[in-house]
Amino acid sequence: MxxxxxxxxxxxxxxxxxxxxxxxxxxxxxxxxxxxxxxxxxxxxxxxxxxxxxxxxxxxxxxxxxxxxxxxxxxxxxxxxxxxxxxxxxxxxxxxxxxxxxxxxxxxxxxxxxxxxxxxxxxxxxxxxxxxxxxxxxxxxxxxxxxxxxxxxxxxxxxxxxxxxxxxxxxxxxxxxxxxxxxxxxxxxxxxxxxxxxxxxxxxxxxxxxxxxxxNRLTRSWVLHRAFSSGNSWSRVSLELASTTVTRVLGRIRLVLAGLMRIAGGSARVVPGVVGRSLTWQARGARTVARGAGMVSGAIGYVYREYRRT
Incomplete structure (x- = not known):
């Protein structure tokens, strides 16, 4: 050694x-x-x-x-x-x-x-x-x-x-x-x-x-998967840091709500972005939706394996 x-x-x-x-x-x-x-x-x-x-x-x-x-x-x-x-x-x-x-x-x-x-x-x-x-x-x-x-x-x-x-x-x-x-x-x-x-x-x-x-990282797929992973890990880490069962339950609720708000906010950008042909609104809105979905999934117990190997 x-x-x-x-x-x-x-x-x-x-x-x-x-x-x-x-x-x-x-x-x-x-x-x-x-x-x-x-x-x-x-x-x-x-x-x-x-x-x-x-x-x-x-x-x-x-x-x-x-x-x-x-x-x-x-x-x-x-x-x-x-x-x-x-x-x-x-x-x-x-x-x-x-x-x-x-x-x-x-x-x-x-x-x-x-x-x-x-x-x-x-x-x-x-x-x-x-x-x-x-x-x-x-x-x-x-x-x-x-x-x-x-x-x-x-x-x-x-x-x-x-x-x-x-x-x-x-x-x-x-x-x-x-x-x-x-x-x-x-x-x-x-x-x-x-x-x-x-x-x-x-x-x-x-x-x-x-x-x-x-x-291979300059793609829409990679950006959205990374955003989902980031939201998922943020929720998992936040729950890991909760010191009691009560704070963990309350934290889970807050994370779900925060994730849903991001999904709603991101969607509110994507739709007018498509109508107005704004790539900025479409792109940022889509990533916000992906991060919000990741937060919700992590809060309810889903684990995304970003570095999984085949």
């Missing part, structure tokens, strides 16, 4: 059968680690049961890059393995293998954490298209994510651009829930629990990573 890392900071990139993306991101991460204001290294967690990334990763500079194999399917298992492999390191940074860090990305995260003492620091993701998207996709503006001033407190975060203070995470006794491994929402549950228990999560607007959106 590989020896856990001993550098103060570990950059973890999770991968699953994306050799081209891995070949592109690893040199960038090594550059970030070498220019870090504190000693840093990179760990690649290969979640492919066949360990397909082993040969490529182990051929990299062993003083900067380590390879670990996590055969248990699911992103929660891979993220848990990254936390284990960080060993006694104080800081752990997650980035996805299909993203690219911009100049100064890592040091911006570090500076914000030092200044705020936050348990987690999250940065923005900017999307670039692999090819021109369908006009419906462009009209919906679906791949434009939120931006906020640095230091803004948030209560939930994705893990595709996230720094964790592991000392605080360990203090709260937090871990990624492996039940969510093939479902999605493990990052929502983790960060909402962190915030709920008193851990501060702050935004760093300068720590940008670029996500290159592949052709």
């Amino acid at each position: 590989p020896v856990p890392d001993t550098t103060p900071l570990v950059i973890a990139v999770l991968t699953f059968r994306r050799p081209d993306d891995l070949a592109a991101i690893l040199p960038a991460l090594v550059t970030q680690a070498r220019s870090s204001t504190i000693p840093a290294s990179v760990v690649v967690v290969d979640n492919d049961p066949a360990a397909s990334a082993r040969a490529f990763v182990t051929a990299q500079d062993p003083t900067m890059v380590r390879y670990v194999h996590e055969p248990e399917p699911g992103i929660a298992a891979a993220r848990s393995r990254a936390m284990t492999e960080a060993g006694a390191s104080r800081l752990l940074v997650f980035i996805d293998d299909d993203e690219r860090p911009t100049e100064g990305w890592l040091n911006h995260l570090l500076a914000t954490q030092r200044r705020t003492g936050a348990a987690a620091v999250v940065g923005p993701v900017i999307s670039e298209y692999a090819h021109p998207p369908d006009p419906w996709i462009s009209a919906g503006n679906f791949f434009t994510r939120r931006r906020m001033p640095t230091g803004t407190a948030v209560t939930v975060a994705a893990t595709n651009n996230l720094l964790l203070d592991l000392e605080q995470v360990r203090h709260f006794g937090l871990a990624f829930d492996r039940r969510y491994g093939l479902l999605g929402g493990e990052d929502t549950l983790f960060t909402r629990r962190l915030s709920q228990q008193g851990g501060k999560i702050v935004w760093c607007n300068e720590a940008v990573v670029v996500d290159r959106v592949p052709a």
Whole structure:
């Protein structure tokens, strides 16, 4: 078994059968680690049961890059393995293998954490298209994510651009829930629990990573399925965080009503959008309907498996 890392900071990139993306991101991460204001290294967690990334990763500079194999399917298992492999390191940074860090990305995260003492620091993701998207996709503006001033407190975060203070995470006794491994929402549950228990999560607007959106995601079907999945996982996580039977029942009712309101509101956009030939109204309305349907389904117990494997 590989020896856990001993550098103060570990950059973890999770991968699953994306050799081209891995070949592109690893040199960038090594550059970030070498220019870090504190000693840093990179760990690649290969979640492919066949360990397909082993040969490529182990051929990299062993003083900067380590390879670990996590055969248990699911992103929660891979993220848990990254936390284990960080060993006694104080800081752990997650980035996805299909993203690219911009100049100064890592040091911006570090500076914000030092200044705020936050348990987690999250940065923005900017999307670039692999090819021109369908006009419906462009009209919906679906791949434009939120931006906020640095230091803004948030209560939930994705893990595709996230720094964790592991000392605080360990203090709260937090871990990624492996039940969510093939479902999605493990990052929502983790960060909402962190915030709920008193851990501060702050935004760093300068720590940008670029996500290159592949052709298979630039479709109406993918956008609507993703919206449904997002709504479904939000409801499931909200019910998971309910502390008593009563709050869970009340939460289930609120989630159903909120989902139904989104379905109604989205439908109210789609119809006039079709009549007035507004792609923006049609696209945004359809996604709102899909998210609302996901919320209702999650509230009544349906589990959508976003990362199911065949």
